[in-house]
Amino acid sequence: MEATLPVVECFHSLQGEGAHAGRSAYFIRLASCKVGCSWCDTKESWNSAVHLQQNLIDLSLNTTKAQQEGAAFVVITGGEPLHHNLNQLCKEIRKSTLDQENSSIPIHLETSGVDPLSGHPDWITLSPKRHFPPRSDVLFSCQELKVVINNEEDLYFAERMANQTNINAMPQPQLFLQAGWNNKEGQSLAFKHVKNNSHWRLSMQTHKWLGVL
Ligand code: SF4
Numbered sequence: 001m002e003a004t005l006p007v008v009e010c011f012h013s014l015q016g017e018g019a020h021a022g023r024s025a026y027f028i029r030l031a032s033c034k035v036g037c038s039w040c041d042t043k044e045s046w047n048s049a050v051h052l053q054q055n056l057i058d059l060s061l062n063t064t065k066a067q068q069e070g071a072a073f074v075v076i077t078g079g080e081p082l083h084h085n086l087n088q089l090c091k092e093i094r095k096s097t098l099d100q101e102n103s104s105i106p107i108h109l110e111t112s113g114v115d116p117l118s119g120h121p122d123w124i125t126l127s128p129k130r131h132f133p134p135r136s137d138v139l140f141s142c143q144e145l146k147v148v149i150n151n152e153e154d155l156y157f158a159e160r161m162a163n164q165t166n167i168n169a170m171p172q173p174q175l176f177l178q179a180g181w182n183n184k185e186g187q188s189l190a191f192k193h194v195k196n197n198s199h200w201r202l203s204m205q206t207h208k209w210l211g212v213l
Contacts, residue, residue: 004053005084006031008045012066015075016207018125019144019174020108026066026074028059028089033080035112035132039150039180045079060092063105067097073106076121082111082138086119113138130157139164145173146203149190150180162199176203 008029032048097105109121113134126142147158179186
């Protein structure tokens with residue numbers, strides 16, 4: 001079990017994307033990613049060797065502080081967080097944020113789904129990549145599917161991915177298309193596809209539009 005993890009940054013902000021957009025959240029951005037997306041906006045996270053290893057207890061105590069300051073949930077993101085086993089980190093966060101009613105802060109995971117699940121997150125946002133598709137078990141477990149659209153092939157991929165989510169789950173997984181940042185073709189395709197297909201919603205990167213973290 002990992003007692004430390006390489007961390008790029010931690011910060012308290014608003015969730016900018018997807019089903020929980022606009023809500024107060026504490027972000028833990030773990031280092032390491034081998035998925036290699038050309039459009040990645042966190043390339044500095046790829047090489048874990050250049051980032052500090054942080055103690056899991058310190059990470060959980062910082063999460064508790066953010067919870068006391070208004071964070072509604074913690075988001076474990078990356079990089080690709082599932083390159084690491086998250087069991088111990090999630091256990092420490094749950095222990096540290098436990099309240100008198102015996103509930104702890106909800107743990108959200110943002111992943112591309114290429115590695116086995118760990119940590120039993122309360123909410124999984126799966127952002128699958130066409131050049132490195134996700135594991136079918138992670139796809140089936142997600143509460144939220146968010147597909148970045150840069151071209152028409154991405155739309156076909158998005159529909160294929162949506163068909164493999166657990167549509168019998170209650171509630172059903174929420175399906176989002178998100179245009180690649182500054183990509184006019186992606187913006188137009190995502191907008192039209194959502195307009196013509198009621199099972200999809202448009203995800204806006206509100207933090208980027210507002211120019212905040
Ligand atoms: S999976 Fe995420 S962090 Fe990794 S390269 Fe792709 S966009 Fe970047």
